[in-house]
Amino acid sequence: MSSTEQPQDHYAETAFRADAIPRQTPPPEKSVWGKLGSNFDVARLPWGHYVGINPSEFEYEYSGGWYRDYEYMGEHDFHDFNHINELRWSKFVDEDISLVYRFFRFWFVVISHGFSFIASGGGKGGGWFFSAIGVFVLLLLLTSAFWVNPDEPFPYDGLLVPLSFFLICGVATVFKTLFEKHSIRFYKSNQNWSDDVAFCRRSGLVKSFQGNFPFYEFDAFIEMAADMKGNQRHTLKVRHRYPQFSKDKHSGLPMEFTFPTDTGSIAERYAMWDMLGRYMDVSQPLPDIPRLEPFRHLDPTTKAFDEAGKRGRPATYWRDLYAKASEQELKQWREEHRQVVDAAPWGSRPDLMAQSVPGYGDSYTAEPEDVNAYGRFPSKSDRFVERAEANDAFPQNKRDSD
Incomplete structure (x- = not known):
């Protein structure tokens, strides 16, 4: 009112x-x-x-x-x-929105915020943690390849693991930034306290x-x-x-x-x-x-x-x-x-x-x-x-x- x-x-x-x-x-x-x-x-x-x-x-x-x-x-x-x-x-x-929209928005927020490099308030987000996991997996692959067969060429395919993590977290960071900047455009018409x-x-x-x-x-x-x-x-x-x-x-x-x-x-x-x-x-x-x-x-x-x-x-x-x-x-x-x-x-x-x-x-x-x-x-x-x-x-x- x-x-x-x-x-x-x-x-x-x-x-x-x-x-x-x-x-x-x-x-x-x-x-x-x-x-x-x-x-x-x-x-x-x-x-x-x-x-x-x-x-x-x-x-x-x-x-x-x-x-x-x-x-x-x-x-x-x-x-x-x-x-x-x-x-x-x-x-x-x-909120005057459908359950389907709520479902997809929920997972969009969870993924974009959970995998982003930045957290609310300017801190570090979960993206750094997941990227560190990717680097750790790469080190395990390199270590295993060296000890099992040191004469084999460098396993460049292993770089795909950390690069994939960095790519996913980078996209999540972009989405989180856009969401925080433009989400109010949605809520202006639908967030009814x-x-x-x-x-x-x-x-x-x-x-x-x-x-x-x-x-x-x-x-x-x-x-x-x-x-x-x-x-x-x-x-x-x-x-x-x-x-x-x-x-x-x-x-x-x-x-x-x-x-x-x-x-x-x-x-x-x-x-x-x-x-x-x-x-x-x-x-x-x-x-x-x-x-x-x-x-x-x-x-x-x-x-x-x-x-x-x-x-x-x-x-x-x-x-x-x-x-x-x-x-x-x-x-x-x-x-x-x-x-x-x-x-x-x-x-x-x-x-x-x-x-x-x-x-x-x-x-x-x-x-x-x-x-x-x-x-x-x-x-x-x-x-x-x-x-x-x-x-x-x-x-x-x-x-x-x-």
């Missing part, structure tokens, strides 16, 4: 405010919510007490992808094309196929998974606290949403939850991120915040920065911002929800002051402490400063 169809001067009565969370019932005793939520959860993140720092994930800080989309779409079309605007943070895409599965700022509701629920009925968890080699992967899950009302009718699992974050530290997951909370909290301005900058004047709280000079930045700060910055500069700023995220005081903060849900605070476990300790084996330098008590009066949260 276009922003021109929405009232711009007020929020719904159900809009979320962290200083006005109503009293709620305890979650069911035998639900998967339990102590942490599931056997794979390592932490439940606190409500409120915002730090005001945004995550480093490529969609939110210092990446040229959003600006390329913005330039091509134009400000008006970018509003609905973008997965996040001043009205909703969409979690579902409804749903308003029916989304976190909605104006109403304070989380909309889903299972129904619409208040945002304050959800909790954030850090979920851990491990691959066959034992490498850990941590994900931010936002899960409904009362699964008896929202569980999937087919799987029986509670409703939850995954929020992608930077592949780096666990602190990035905390920053994502902090940003989502500020996005939904209408007493706070919209998070100051590039993708939301074109819509700041459409949100009443943010507009008043900016007009009062509290933002401390020009109205087109992000747009102008990306128009002039090089990829090398963006990469440097991303690394610097990751350090800011890691150094922020995420650990041992009070939890406002403990005042609204009976027994909520009883389910805590000790939390490290450095939340990144969740992702490594605890050492003597890691200090685990109990979460502080939430004050009866809502504290003055830190405004966006990043």
